[in-house]
Amino acid sequence: MQNKFIHFLKEWIIPIATAAIVVVLVRTFLFTLAHVNGPSMMPNLQNKELVILSKISSYQRGDVIVFDARDEDPRIKSGEKDYVKRIIGIPGDTVSYKNSNLYVNGKLVNQDYIGIDERTQGTEMSFGSSWSLKTLSSTDMWQKKDRNHETVPQGEYFVMGDHRSVSNDGRYFGFIDKNHITGKVIVPFWNTDNTAKQNINHQNKHFFEN
Template sequence: MKKIFSFIWNWVIPVGIGVGIYVVITTFFINVVTISGDSMDPNLLDQQRVLVQKTENLKRGDVVVFDARQEDPRIKAGNKDYVKRIIAVAGDTVSYQDGVLYVNGKKVNQSFISTTEQNAGTAASFGSSWDLKSLSSTGLWKVSDRNQTVVPKDSYFVLGDHRSVSNDSRYFGFVSKKHVIGKIHVPFWYSTTVKDNIAKEEDHYFA
């Protein structure tokens, strides 16, 4: 009996506590995901493992992962979650003019991506000048998001850092807050440059 009690005390209870802590952490606080695709290149790379913090305190510049099955009406088979950067939040206006991205009429600091992506990449299929009204009138967006001039309540306008290949809010519309899984953090074992680039827009959003 003493041996059984010792085994339970020294092994079963610690393992049970460890499993319980792991479940609580991954369910309510943080998890690990693997990036799939190049839409956040060069700041997040294909097959790079990152941390996801489950939080509702999101702001412009945060990189988030969300359930794309609920947002993209043309999602490809097998895809599930997208990773993008929040450009605008509820109540914001968004416009693009000749290589300059504006939120509420203020120029966005885009030093975290190349000049090519700021220009041709952001223009993509929509030309050198666009805003929320013109994007939402293309017929590409979800019906509920069309003909909008500002980001709706509890929603976000998101873009990939690799604008020329990214399938983002320009193509499918706004991302609902309830479909956001969490905020991306780059683990300590990646280079300082990568971590700085991910955080750059978060700290200095407007130019």
């Protein structure tokens, strides 16, 4: 009887338990799956789309990330938590916009991943045809901790959605803390949209115009 029990442990319980532990460790520290919630990253990410979330990647300009918005957006609605946005500015960067062009540290940003309407009206919205971190952060829309900055502070990021005409992003509430980032979004291999893969997975490689 005892031998049968030991055999049962070796054949079933131990492998299943080991597999479960591995899954938990991978999902906690390495990768997990996530669903996009909302239209703020269209046309590159669709509402309810299943993506991979990497928890071991470094964060660069052009990367798309998921972050816990509860401590970032003072206007967050009940039930919301995670936002999906694109990193535009990293610590030390200046960010400005003028007449459909976006600039980081005075260099023209490549915005081929969105259409002209989002580059112009979508980006201007309530902020006019010319704005910068300095002008955005001088308003009382931003959290007090983020106000009156000309550059992105250390440990913080400035983010925007691709569907800027509907995106509630850094223009409205300020910078996001690196500690609140859950991970970097990767469009998985099973997605057949190669344009979306390029615009999400590889935009950091050609963030600026040549």
